[in-house]
Amino acid sequence: MRGIEAAAMASGRVTGLELMERAGRGVVEAILAHWPELGAGHGKAIVLCGPGNNGGDGYVIARLLRARGWEVALHALAPAATADAATMAQEWGGPAAGFEALEWEALRGAAVVVDAVFGTGLTRQVAPGVWGALAMAQEAGARLVAVDILSGLDADSGAVRAEGGYLDHPAALTVTFQAAKLGHHLGAGGSLTGPLVVVDIGLDRELAALDGAVEAAEVSAERLKKVEGHKYSHGHALVLAGGVGRGGAARLAARAALRVGAGLVTLGCEAGAVAENAGRLDAVMLREVAGAEALAAVLQDARISALVAGPGLGLGAREAGLVAAALGGAHRPAVVLDADALTLVAQDATLFALLHDRCVLTPHEGEFARLFPDLAPRLGRGKVEVLRGAAKRAGCVVLLKGADTVIAAADGRCVVHAALRERAAPWLATAGSGDVLAGIICGLVARGWSGFAAAEAAAFLHVEAAREFGPGLIAEDLPEMLPAVFRRLGV
Known part of the structure; x- marks a missing residue:
């Protein structure tokens, strides 16, 4: 100004x-x-x-x-x-x-x-x-x-x-x-x-x-509308899940991806976790994904347009292999990385080097500090410029979660989504809400949105869903509020 x-x-x-x-x-x-x-x-x-x-x-x-x-x-x-x-x-x-x-x-x-x-x-x-x-x-x-x-x-x-x-x-x-x-x-x-x-x-x-101005995050109701076509016309999202007893976060992400309009969503997990996830899912499909080699085979299907990894995934060798296969395969889809996947990338420079322009990283401040330890101390002095630097270094979109969510792209574009004042949603401070956000982003990317546009719209929809429900919200409620949000937006 x-x-x-x-x-x-x-x-x-x-x-x-x-x-x-x-x-x-x-x-x-x-x-x-x-x-x-x-x-x-x-x-x-x-x-x-x-x-x-x-x-x-x-x-x-x-x-x-x-x-x-x-x-x-x-x-x-x-x-x-x-x-x-x-x-x-x-x-x-x-x-x-x-x-x-x-x-x-x-x-x-x-x-x-x-x-x-x-x-x-x-x-x-x-x-x-x-x-x-x-x-x-x-x-x-x-x-x-x-x-x-x-x-x-x-x-x-x-x-x-x-x-x-x-x-x-x-x-x-x-x-x-x-x-x-x-x-x-x-x-x-x-x-x-x-x-x-x-x-x-x-x-x-x-x-x-x-x-180069920073703008407020927004969403296009017109673009959220589905056009004519079959289920594959609206994308196929793959969600990688953790082992036995650790599938809840991935299920939240999968349901969010489906609710936001992805034509198909598949949850990939170890053989031992198939029955557990089957008992909790209906419209979301299941597929056994034992490890990196199995994932590479799954990704040969070019109809899989987006993948989310991290919610409840785990931090072992199998999980690191899955992230590597997701990022470095010959037929790689767009990838949303959250939670454990971010920690794995932060721990392994070879994984960080595999990040590409179709990735979206969704860290909270602790995860951001692990990914960018030299940049994190400067967040309090200029979050926008720090996020722009992080996105340029990673070569992809970075969304830093918080009441003042900042989203930056590698080319310098940046938006701020402030859930403050009349749009405050303190109920989002609950376990699993970040997994839902990752799923919404993945669902929009699966539908053909760019990672930046998907992250921008998802931040808005995430808060609107929380405000639609109000006090008492738990993460499971968020995907179920999206239809009401869509109706209010005229989608």
């Missing part, structure tokens, strides 16, 4: 002062829309301004609220340090006390406290005297409104950049401009941003022209 704003101003299409005026007006309108009761009278507001352009937005907000008849107190951390902010400070024209003059009684009487101290340009740790003022506002019961992003959150990573602690509670409202920032969805920023409103400040042309 900093680049977009600079490009718009350099073109002469808009000035910095015009953007600041639009931003401030957008914040005021967002406040009144979010709390309609505040529009009925003349409230009290405290506006906290920093020295930069975020503070300039704050001066505009203070002036506009005053023009509406509000009683406004403005506190400046330091004098305006940019030309545009200085101009807006002059147009405010009112007094500007320091932060040290903040009093509990005034905070308790304020309808809103506006945080316009540090925005997306934060480059250092925020002192306790700054974030402490925001904490005071929350403790006093005022509605804390963040302009662009809470001061003390890194707009690129969502990490807290504050000395000695930070806020315990999210903002009552965050108002950002033109597009959400990564820091609103990643890391601590995902939980501390609170309700998020994006205000259009007239930079849609520059935003549309931006190359």
Whole structure:
């Protein structure tokens, strides 16, 4: 967004002062829309301004609220340090006390406290005297409104950049401009941003022209629809299972692949586990797969279009051989690797070297650390760039699971799926939910989707299924919620 704003101003299409005026007006309108009761009278507001352009937005907000008849107190951390902010400070024209003059009684009487101290340009740790003022506002019961992003959150990573602690509670409202920032969805920023409103400040042309932007994950309802054809027209997915007593995770993945629309799904297991799996499966077919040689023979069938390995698979020599056969065979299908398969790949450089552009890796952070031990320590400082680096190294799609799921492709494409705020699905923190996600990805890939598109859509569908069921969810419920999700999406 900093680049977009600079490009718009350099073109002469808009000035910095015009953007600041639009931003401030957008914040005021967002406040009144979010709390309609505040529009009925003349409230009290405290506006906290920093020295930069975020503070300039704050001066505009203070002036506009005053023009509406509000009683406004403005506190400046330091004098305006940019030309545009200085101009807006002059147009405010009112007094500007320091932060040290903040009093509990005034905070308790304020309808809103506006945080316009540090925005997306934060480059250092925020002192306790700054974030402490925001904490005071929350403790006093005022509605804390963040302009662009809470001061003390890194707009690129969502990490807290504050000395000695930070806020315990999210903002009552965050108002950002033109597009959400990564820091609103990643890391601590995902939980501390609170309700998020994006205000259009007239930079849609520059935003549309931006190359390489990270976007929000989405799904095409039209593409999810099945077209005419027979079962093989919609793909055949193969799920590799573990030994006796360890088939549950693979069965979850298999059922998810079938529910998401794969034409056929086969579960491959050792001979001793066939009866156990047969007692739990009907529409999913079974096939004995003793080891790598048997799998290679199975994969001679070109109609098998996707394979998932890892859920409940095990970590022995047989399992390592299966992963090698899946990745390195002459007739290799697309491959989704999860759980134990990821651990096996992390343990064996020869397996890692077999990864190819039709693979999708679905690690959680612990598995990611085993796969990419040098990259994992940097996740907290920039998850998107780390995932892009991991995907490039592996030569395939990497999906890092979490409430802030990040999906990257080897060519640099990246999407973020944030199960936060109105789309939060805490019930997904249950055993087996990741196996279902792997199965959904595999089912979509079997239907002909690219690994990247399948991972993107699967992250969305996974959360929608959890939200469809609600509290009390267990992993077995997730595939059964997909039909309801499809109906709601118009599939």
